[in-house]
Amino acid sequence: MKRICFLILVACTIATLNVHAQVSISDTAKTTTQAFDVNAATEHWLNTLTPAQRAKSDAYFEGGYWLLLWSTLYAILIGGIFLLTGLSRGIKNLVSGISYTFLQNLIYIFIYLLLAYIFLFPLNVYQDFFREHQYALSNMTFTAWLKDQMIGLGLLLVFGSLIFTLVYWAISKTGKSWWLWGAGIVIAFAAFGAFIAPVYLSPLFNDYKPLAEGKLKSEILSMARANSIPAKNVYQFDASKQSDRVSANVSGFASTTRISLNDNLLKRCTPAEIKAVMGHEMGHYVMNHVYKGLFETAVFLVILFALVNIFFQIIVNRYGNRLGITGIADIRGLPLLVVLFTVASFIFTPLTNTMVRTQETEADMFGLNAAREPDAEAHVDILLSEYRKIDPGYWEEIIFYDHPSGRNRMHMAMQWKAEHLNDCK
Numbered sequence: 313m314k315r316i317c318f319l320i321l322v323a324c325t326i327a328t329l330n331v332h333a334q335v336s337i338s339d340t341a342k343t344t345t346q347a348f349d350v351n352a353a354t355e356h357w358l359n360t361l362t363p364a365q366r367a368k369s370d371a372y373f374e375g376g377y378w379l380l381l382w383s384t385l386y387a388i389l390i391g392g393i394f395l396l397t398g399l400s401r402g403i404k405n406l407v408s409g410i411s412y413t414f415l416q417n418l419i420y421i422f423i424y425l426l427l428a429y430i431f432l433f434p435l436n437v438y439q440d441f442f443r444e445h446q447y448a449l450s451n452m453t454f455t456a457w458l459k460d461q462m463i464g465l466g467l468l469l470v471f472g473s474l475i476f477t478l479v480y481w482a483i484s485k486t487g488k489s490w491w492l493w494g495a496g497i498v499i500a501f502a503a504f505g506a507f508i509a510p511v512y513l514s515p516l517f518n519d520y521k522p523l524a525e526g527k528l529k530s531e532i533l534s535m536a537r538a539n540s541i542p543a544k545n546v547y548q549f550d551a552s553k554q555s556d557r558v559s560a561n562v563s564g565f566a567s568t569t570r571i572s573l574n575d576n577l578l579k580r581c582t583p584a585e586i587k588a589v590m591g592h593e594m595g596h597y598v599m600n601h602v603y604k605g606l607f608e609t610a611v612f613l614v615i616l617f618a619l620v621n622i623f624f625q626i627i628v629n630r631y632g633n634r635l636g637i638t639g640i641a642d643i644r645g646l647p648l649l650v651v652l653f654t655v656a657s658f659i660f661t662p663l664t665n666t667m668v669r670t671q672e673t674e675a676d677m678f679g680l681n682a683a684r685e686p687d688a689e690a691h692v693d694i695l696l697s698e699y700r701k702i703d704p705g706y707w708e709e710i711i712f713y714d715h716p717s718g719r720n721r722m723h724m725a726m727q728w729k730a731e732h733l734n735d736c737k
């Protein structure tokens with residue numbers, strides 16, 4: 313569903329958009345200070361994982377590379393079903409009695425999204441439910457999983473229908489320059505999604521409540537004040553109902569910006585480790601990553617829409633009759649548009665991952681300086697390796713990683729430690 317619904321997901325997940333640059337480790341070993349060997353310390357942390365643990369997380373994460381390819385091919389297959397079996401024409405005929413084109417398009421899009429979700433369900437249930445259990449990474453019963461899916465489907469039907477209907481409205485009003493207006497509409501929804509997600513969307517999946525008063529909360533708020541973050545509260549949410557993964561996030565912007573940490577982090581990490589994680593999240597806020605992420609997404613979407621427009625025209629000029637599509641304004645072409653967006657987003661995966669990974673690296677650096685807990689950071693990186701291969705190749709990281717690898721994060725932490733031997737705890 314993630315690929316097919318790329319546009320909607322952009323709108324809904326931009327709130328946590330983060331980014332980061334590859335950490336070059338080639339030269340840093342030479343800058344080892346005093347008796348502290350950065351590379352040896354990094355290796356020490358890597359060796360705290362058993363071969364069995366590494367084999368398991370490598371297999372899980374590398375399987376994700378293939379799933380990226382299979383899900384794209386599967387989305388193309390579904391597009392083919394809509395276009396080549398007459399299904400798309402059938403839906404259009406069903407709604408053609410309705411007087412207003414705007415309404416016709418809205419209902420077509422609603423039916424299309426619902427059917428696409430049903431067609432994608434087998435892959436979805438394998439990827440998000442059975443595979444997660446296979447690797448012991450999920451705590452969800454099938455019923456609970458299905459409940460979250462239905463909430464997601466509801467959001468998809470509401471926001472997806474609205475976004476695509478507005479894009480087709482823009483096509484009817486602006487003609488050849490539709491792609492620019494279409495990108496603008498999606499960007500506006502992305503900004504809207506970033507604004508409403510933390511307050512209205514995230515609580516649909518998890519319960520959020522203020523973190524209990526105490527030493528930890530006052531230390532986190534003290535860190536926030538020290539970094540000019542006007543946070544009055546810190547929230548915790550019950551992620552343990554989904555998995556044991558530790559995570560936190562800074563989401564939203566303007567008045568809805570908030571720092572949240574999950575209950576797994578509270579249960580599994582020491583106060584020093586929690587501070588290391590919160591330092592990272594505060595880095596996202598201080599460095600305005602939500603705004604920068606929105607700007608980068610805007611540039612990316614304009615390019616994406618322009619390319620999709622070009623290839624749509626080429627395909628319809630050649631195969632329009634066979635596919636039953638008369639032009640860009642024809643709603644029967646929606647499955648083709650979605651296939652093109654899916655393929656383009658697949659091809660640009662290394663670029664979008666690098667955009668996100670770059671911000672994540674920046675936040676890591678900020679977090680180390682804010683929390684001053686390099687060993688705690690390294691231990692958190694070990695915990696994160698449960699679902700992310702810890703030591704990938706150079707290009708593997710650039711192509712597939714939306715966060716820096718555990719090795720690079722730990723190396724960065726150990727480098728920081730080496731340069732602060734006399735002043736850190």
Ligand SMILES: [Zn+2]
Nearest residue numbers: 330592672675
């Ligand atoms: Zn982050």
